[in-house]
Amino acid sequence: MYPISPLYADYLRRKDREFLVKANIAGIEYDNRVIVDFEIDNSLVLGDEFAIGTTTLSKLTIKLRTNDIIPSSAKVVPYLALSMTGVSWDDAEFAWQDADFPWSGGPSSWLPLGEFYVDSRSKVNDVWEFTCYDKLVFADAAYISSLPYPATMKAVWDEICTRLGYTYDSSVVINPAYQIQAGPAGYSMRQILGYIASANNASVFAGKDGTIKFKRFSAAETPVFNITGSDYIRAVQINPIKTYTRVVVTYNTEDGLTYEAGSGDENHTLYVENPFATQAMVNNLHAQLNGLSYLPVAMDAMGFPQLEHGDCIGFSVDEGLTWENATIPWQDMDIPWDGIVHYKTFILHKVYSFKGGLKMSIEAPSKSEQQSEFVVEGTLSQQVNKINRDAVKQGRSYYGATITRTEGLIVEREDHASKVVLNSDEMTFYKGSDKAIWFDLPSNRYKFKGTLEAADGVFSGSLSAATGTFAGSLSAATGTFAGNLSAAGGTFTGALSAATGTFAGSLSAATGTFSGNLSAAGGTFTGTLVAANGSFSGTITAATINGGTITGAVIRTASSYPYSIMDTTGNYFGAYASANNYIKVSPFYFSSPRPVLSFTNGGFDVTFDHFAPGYFKISALELHLDANVFITDNQTLWVNDWSRIITNSGNLETELTNIGYQIMSKASAGVSTGQSGGHNHGIPDGTVLRTADGGTVTYFSAPNHSHAQV
Template sequence: MYPISPLYADYLKRLDREFLVKVKINGEDYTNASIVEFSIENNLTLSEGFEIGTAIPSKLTIKLRVKNEIPANAKVIPYLALSLEGMTWLEAVYPWQDMDIPWAAAATEWMPLGEFYVDNREKINDVWTFTCYDKLVFADVAYISQLRYPATQKAVWDEICNRLGFKYDSSVVINPSYQIQAGPAGYTCRQVLSYIAGANVASVYVSKDGIIRFKRFSANDPAVFDMTTADYFRVKLTNPVKSFSRIVVTYNTEDGLTYEAGKGDENHTLQIENPFMTQTMVNNLQAALNGFSYLPLDMDSRGFPHLDQGDIIGFAQQEDSTWLETVTSWADTHIPWDGIVKYKSIILNQVMSFKGGLKLTINAPSVSEQQSEFALEGSLSQQVNRLNQNAVRYGKPYYGITHSRTEGFVVEREDHKSKLTLNSDKMDWQVNGQSTLYYDAWANKLKFNGHLEAASGTFSGDLQAAGGTFTGTLRGVDGVFTGNLSAVGGTFTGTLVGVNGTFSGTVKAGRVEGGEIIGSYIEGADILGSRIKTAAYGDRIELDRDGFVYYDSSNSRRVALGTNTMGGISGHTYYNSSGQPLGLIYALSNDLAVIGNRSLLLAANGGLIYLQGTVQFTGSVIGLNLGIGQISGLESRLAAIEYALNNHTHSVTLPTHNHGNNANQNWGGTFTTSRP
């Protein structure tokens, strides 16, 4: 059950409640002015009875009047609140510190009803109908694991959730000792999630806030919500109380192999299909579910949006009768004096619909006892079932082996990395989707695309290539070629490696072209090839038609030498350890350029840097440290200025004056200053 505030819970019980709705689509809010109606369907089972280990996407169907186009797979979140317009101070009986109600909104908190994604749309007149599903629909993709097996169920669960971007909460509890022995090839991510949940006594669902959760089951779960007779319109008890004491798990559907735990007839047996379970897991499952029971029912009630699929609910039903109508004995009559009988059941399916008001339909189906006890097979059914168990069927995998009319006999790894196909016309051995060994019976040709290695043995005849290309490796572990190794025609594109032995003659070639040539000494007029390397990887130098490149031990390009014919330049380019270009030296028609992509350092350790010719700075110069004597003419010019300043004098003439006082002596004349 989704957590709500006490205020929200109280107003849900009121008969005069008024709902406020909105929906957020790709971050944009649409109010009740745009919403015509909607319904949300949540399921823990799609069969006629109780199931465990399910992962069923919830479904939203909403009708809107919208002007803007809603993009494909848009995220849709409906919200529901309760109006507080009619609330008075006398009705506000809640603690002040617990209330978080904005004064302007006059409403409870907005409760999300789930996160959905648009799957289908239809427009009738001006109303759009959008069909949406929650994020479990994105798990309907093939699961290809990168783990090493055996692997724990927790590791597999985390790998799927991380790949799909799913977040889960503390309700997801997976037994750390539970393992999956081999890679679960052929299953979707949603199937694997449901199988893991089933092994851990749970089913998977997406909560209203978009978080993946487990709904765990046990025999003594209490009711999380109680309904009175005023909370529902109709309730129908469809079968007697359903309980389980025996578990049967089919782990191999092809051969009908099962594990069992507990005791009981078919009516009290829970049937499960789960290829990952073991006998220990089945025993633990039976111990957790032994005595689990629920009352099958159909109910139409007022809307309670905080209820989740899997919630245990209690409800009361009026079952009074008169004394004359009571036909049971006094000891066997268990009707309370007020006639209100209380029951407990579980929400296995629910549909919540909004059309101005909120309505909830709850369903807890079960298989009737008669169906469980009298599921008899006729003679024809027995023969068909026996045929299904014993016959080998086309297209069905049997531990990695299948056969069909089109391909014949096929052996394939679970992770699809290798596949072998055999029939009367061909043999095809594929690795990572590429044919490595292929025999064409009609053409009588065997093609091998790999490394051909002979630990011993002798070619007694002539090894010749009349045509075609040898792309593998020809290796001689030991032995000596005593004759002449020559090629009348054709091209040798593989690698010729001499582990030991001696070429006793002279190896000469007018032209050696293509592939790799590894040896201590090669004599030839021309060596033409796509690439020449000093090593296969690590520290090496490579030479090809584009130029010369040096690679460091981390396989990063560090220095390149070549010509750019389009730009008309040639030169060096230098790279850092991450392969990013830091600078280059190149020649144009009249200039030699040295450029640093970031900074450029010119340094002489213990010597001088000489710049011959005129130096022109087109930008600012910083950090220049020069002595006066190092700048031509500057020292003598400063000495002349110093001499002129030290020998300078001048005269000042003041007129005769007495400062305006006739009593003072008139004073004035010409005065010469001293030297500084």
């Protein structure tokens, strides 16, 4: 229900109420001197039964006596106000803050009745009649989504509203966990809005202020407005009270696939169509709608413009039977003492008519129990339903396949990721909007764009490729491959023969013999490469090489520093950190057969070599170890007794150990000695001695003390 002031609500119930009317059309305001009359038709249902998920258009029919040119699709907003002429503050029965009219009286606030757009017009004499629809009419356009799927229903709803320029209020509550799995092809935006609403137990309508709203239903809903017996002219009960205890949602109309929740017969079952429904959604619908009841009614009443379609209203009916004239036992009576029975219903269809005064017609239709249980179809209906069920229709999608007059047979995924077009002029497989496989009529050839992959098969004729990569198993009994044969990996079986050529990528063979020249500018061989004999020229690169005997001039671990090396040309083994930092072992000293071990650090050389029979030489700026040990010219150290260096008993080791003990027992500089006892040199403490200059001193003995070593 649209919010109004307490004053407005009170004066709407007065029998002497007087309305003022105006309309804003394309920015120009017309009052009741131009407006002849108007009628507004609002509905939440299209048939004769309660429903959810509807997006029914509201319709305005307005008559104007004007010569103005009203533009096409002009926006029309009708307004109503109550005339307060003759009413002043001293007549008011409201607190001053609740009275929304001038001190001296005048019109109340203007209440909008909706936003509409001109659709068609006709003229009778000097009166123009315009037929207008609300803004949901603009949603009758194909929905082509730009979202990545799966997408939430909330994201889809927002994309449509943004595209159409719609605003919606807080009544629109969409479960954030509800998703649409693939792009909804073949639906209009109005259909998608309805499907999202039905999943969330609602119907969609445009409000009086032009915002998009949800009408959500609940079994526990209470009336927002009560119509008394003096407010309506007549109220006709159409059928018994309608109650729902079971929900059935059809998600595939072609095959009749459904989800359902609850229990009950046809008369208590609510049917909904939603291609995006899940069992969880249906369970939630049943939890909210189980036990929903309303009285099917048709009512003519005074106009209450604040009421919106979908509102739950209460009204009372005098059943004409009171307790005082009852003829049945009291325990069986289900009526009030005064015979006035109160009912609840929903405004499912509403019409406002203004012709000086405001009249309102309300309907809450329903099928009877017999109509719900037994649907009787006429002969024509049976044939139409049979055609709908059996015939293939132009433009309708069957598992993604559609037949059109312009393109023939089209098979397309819902998210438009792939499509096939087949007709007499075109046979094309698309990836998105790009051709992937097609028959090119001018060249009379089938063409492929992308990756050609086959589990098995034989290609006859010439297989020629300018470039490309073959993945998987490429098998040929015989034949020659011309051009570049490239494979990322795989196994070649049969005879692979090439007069010349280069294999790029991975060439893998479980068994087999390669004859002729096998040449590779670069590449990696994986698996087992077996050759009876032959020579490999060029570069062979492998992460791991396992073999028996490997013979070569130079073997090294890297092409640049640091690396280890075996060099048969220079006859040495070495480990290099840089050109001036290495360790090298060689059986030759320069060109002589003389074992040598060299260390180099920044150009400073230390060399161990067999200098001559009977001694060994260590050179570091000419430092020698020989049978005698001494230094010549401060550069050479000679060792006389070689055995004293080699053996371990009574030799250099023992001597060095003894020297170490002696060094350890030596006094250390700066370390204090042990404490010595105090002494007085035979002079008692306190003795007064006279000095040479005639003075005196008192003598005391030295205490315990120590001395620092030098």
